[in-house]
Amino acid sequence: KMTPNLLCKKTLKIKLEKDEATFDIKKCDLHRLEEGPPVTAVLTREEGLHYYRTMQTIRRMELKSDQLYKQKIIRGFCHLYDGQEACCVGLEAAINPTDHLITAYRAHGYAYTRGTAVREILAELTGRKGGCAKGKGGSMHMYAHNFYGGNGIVGAQVPLGAGIALACKYFGKDEICLTLYGDGAANQGQIFETYNMAALWKLPCIFICENNRYGMGTSVERAAASTDYYKRGDYIPGIRVDGMDILCVREATKFAAEHCRSGKGPMLMELQTYRYHGHSMSDPGISYRTREEIQEVRSKSDPITLLKDRMVNNSLSSVEELKEIDVEVRKEIEEAAQFATTDPEPPLEELGNHIYKNEPPFEVRGPSQWIKYKSVG
Numbered sequence: 001k002m003t004p005n006l007l008c009k010k011t012l013k014i015k016l017e018k019d020e021a022t023f024d025i026k027k028c029d030l031h032r033l034e035e036g037p038p039v040t041a042v043l044t045r046e047e048g049l050h051y052y053r054t055m056q057t058i059r060r061m062e063l064k065s066d067q068l069y070k071q072k073i074i075r076g077f078c079h080l081y082d083g084q085e086a087c088c089v090g091l092e093a094a095i096n097p098t099d100h101l102i103t104a105y106r107a108h109g110y111a112y113t114r115g116t117a118v119r120e121i122l123a124e125l126t127g128r129k130g131g132c133a134k135g136k137g138g139s140m141h142m143y144a145h146n147f148y149g150g151n152g153i154v155g156a157q158v159p160l161g162a163g164i165a166l167a168c169k170y171f172g173k174d175e176i177c178l179t180l181y182g183d184g185a186a187n188q189g190q191i192f193e194t195y196n197m198a199a200l201w202k203l204p205c206i207f208i209c210e211n212n213r214y215g216m217g218t219s220v221e222r223a224a225a226s227t228d229y230y231k232r233g234d235y236i237p238g239i240r241v242d243g244m245d246i247l248c249v250r251e252a253t254k255f256a257a258e259h260c261r262s263g264k265g266p267m268l269m270e271l272q273t274y275r276y277h278g279h280s281m282s283d284p285g286i287s288y289r290t291r292e293e294i295q296e297v298r299s300k301s302d303p304i305t306l307l308k309d310r311m312v313n314n315s316l317s318s319v320e321e322l323k324e325i326d327v328e329v330r331k332e333i334e335e336a337a338q339f340a341t342t343d344p345e346p347p348l349e350e351l352g353n354h355i356y357k358n359e360p361p362f363e364v365r366g367p368s369q370w371i372k373y374k375s376v377g
Helices: 004-016 045-070 085-094 108-113 118-125 157-170 189-200 246-261 291-301 303-313 319-342
Strands: 020-024 029-031 040-044 100-102 177-182 205-211 238-242 267-272 362-365 372-375
Touching (some): 040 246, 045 085, 045 108, 045 118, 045 319, 085 246, 085 303, 100 157, 108 118, 118 319, 157 177, 157 189, 157 205, 205 246, 238 246, 246 267, 303 319
Parallel strands (some): 100 177, 205 267
Antiparallel strands (some): 020 040, 029 238, 362 372
């Protein structure tokens, strides 16, 4: 039986928590468009809790990766995504699981939003058998269903993304491809070649520049004559979006996706975001920007804090409920890290496996001509 006092508290809690709320969001800058995404967005309690948990999971996963790297458990290249969580979570909230996504090497967040478990991502980082690419891809080369990586060559994933969009059109599927690249890669020639073909063939492709304000140790102003990345497609319509606001990202992506699905061809999106870590683990990230700048972004426009404040201030959730989620997320990350540090490394004979998907086994020459490996799909 419930005491009257408890009953009152429970009723009060139900009354306090609304099912949904409407928020004003920042107007997008437009290029070659008369109308842009809406300036209001509806957030349901269920969506809010899901977005909060997902962003918090990515944040904690990246902080754990940082720790494992410093302990020399993760080796090689490693590019962290903390600070940019509203981008990957907002994009995923606006598309279908059947749509396609390809990105550069800052890929951990996308591997997670596309459906890969945290333990598989961390185990991939530590090079173990249980990793999402069987320990062979590491930080830069993660794959999932309708997720094509994680690509290490700057800008080279953009033509690949247009190829995926061409396949969507060729097979007559109601699918689109989200093709992501950074502000540094935006100056690559192959990107402009791809814009041209995509516009010419009206490919269902959203080109998305995640502008986190710095390339490898260089601010965007020092690397680009024009930092209006959303205008770079020239004849391709573009929008510039507040990439720190998940609702802004979600609404802008819905708008762009609708444009592509209706056969109007590609669209460019620039997400203005920020990375808290350096470019990669070899970059402390403070020689070309101040600690104060990083701190200011954290305090004023952190994507997780922004969502949390909106939910609490509009009675979609309580501080206590969100703290419970934080505790659950920390536990999940700790368990995943435990798995990633104890799972065995793949045996040498698997070196040649998975060269092709679903191929009959064939022989692969090993590091020495006398060693032969069998490749299985």
